[in-house]
Amino acid sequence: MFYKFLDFNGRLTEGIKYDIRLNRLYWVDIIAVEIHFVHLLDYSPIRDYSEAECFRIQSTHRVYSLQDVTDSIGFIGLTTDPGTLIVAISQGYGLYNLSSETFTLKANYPQHDPTMRSNDGMIDVNGNIWIGTMSDFRQQTVEPKGKLYMIDGSGITAKIENASISNGLRWNNGKLYWIDSLTFKLWCFDCKDSKTLSNRRPFIDFKTILPEVDSPEPDGFTIAENGDFFVSVYNSQKVLRFDRRGQLTDAYSFPAKRITCCCIGGINMDELFVTSANLNIKSPQKFKSNCDDQGGALFRVKLDIKGNAENYYSLSTTDALLVHEF
Structure with a gap:
């Protein structure tokens, strides 16, 4: 059973992450160019939140705008300093300090195509940053020019090319699982030392799983402690x-057509938090006035299993100069 968690009339909410150190939930609104967070309760109710509990969570809601830096945010990642986030902007990535509300560019993508933008990403167990790209919102069609970049101490390397929409990715048992949304598949790679990819093969075909849906595009995903996807x-x-074998075991339905991403968090690491997008992304207020679809809200599901904590990017000595006391 789902429970509505927060409804702040988001446009394209995505990239949700839970920071176990602070009991804090982060997400982005890609088009609004915003980073959001709330502090969660210090307990994990099975029932829906009461009005008072919702107010407590809502009162901690913070929003950080990067509209003066970029025209979209694709991904945020946690770092070894709780006050600093990795942020993927349109053409590259950098560090955002929550205390000073400042962004510092680390690097642009090599030979970056200005018709492309950052999309989803992840930090691996060794602290390397992985960020995918796709056609930006100004393009009439999605071109298969997307890439999946890996960023480590030696620089930025394209590990996958010619993707339609490089989307969610996670590692498990020596394998990388990665979504290219318009192939309608979750792909699996053998992944040596978390860097070298080989033996690409389909793991789940969503056209087969959801034949009744015209365009069942897999988006963000997470892997639980027991290996469930x-x-x-x-x-x-x-x-x-x-x-873990890719066999469908359950489905959670929400009052929003465009489900975008999910993560597992909460004080007991047993709550699934889900983001969604507005059906009228360009004019969400107009859409909200005449439709029951709750796209733009966040939802939660109480689970019977636990999730895994997020990996952290390790700040260098130089990076640390950007960090203020938090």
Whole structure:
């Protein structure tokens, strides 16, 4: 059973992350160019939140705008300093200090195509940053020019090219799982030392799983402690749950067609938090006035299993100069 968590009339909410150190939930609104966070409760109710509990959470809601820096945010990642985030902007990535509300560019993507933008990303167990790209919002069609970049101490390397929409990615048992949304597949790679990819093969085909949906586009996903996959499927109203073999075991439906991303968090690491997008992304206020779709809200599901903590990017001595006391 789902519970509405927060409804702040978001446009394209995505990239949700839980910071276990602060009991804090982060997400982005890609088009609004905003970073959001709330502090969660110090307990994990099975029931829906009461009005008082919702007010407590809502009162901690903070919003950080980067409209003066970029025209979109694709990904945020946690660092070894709780007051600093990795942020992927349109053409590259940098560090955002929450205390000073300042962004410092680290690097642009090599030979960056200005028609492309950052999309989803992740930090691996060794602290390397992975960020995917896709056609930006000004393009009439999605071109298969997307890339998946890996960023480590030696620089920025394109590990995958010619993607349609490079989306969610996670590692598990020596394998990288990665979504290219318009192939309608979750792909699996053998991943040596978390850097070298080989033996690409399809793991889950969402056209087969959801034949009734015109365009069942897998989006962001997470992997639980027991190896279960929770995959957000855009255009479907659903997060689908699969076992470690890729067999469908459950489906969670929400009152929003465009489900975008999910993560597991909460004080007991047993709550699934889900983001969604507005059906009328360009004019969400107009959409809200005449439709029951709750796209733009966040939802939560109480689970019977636990999730894994996020990996951190390790700040260098130079990076640390950007960090103020938090």
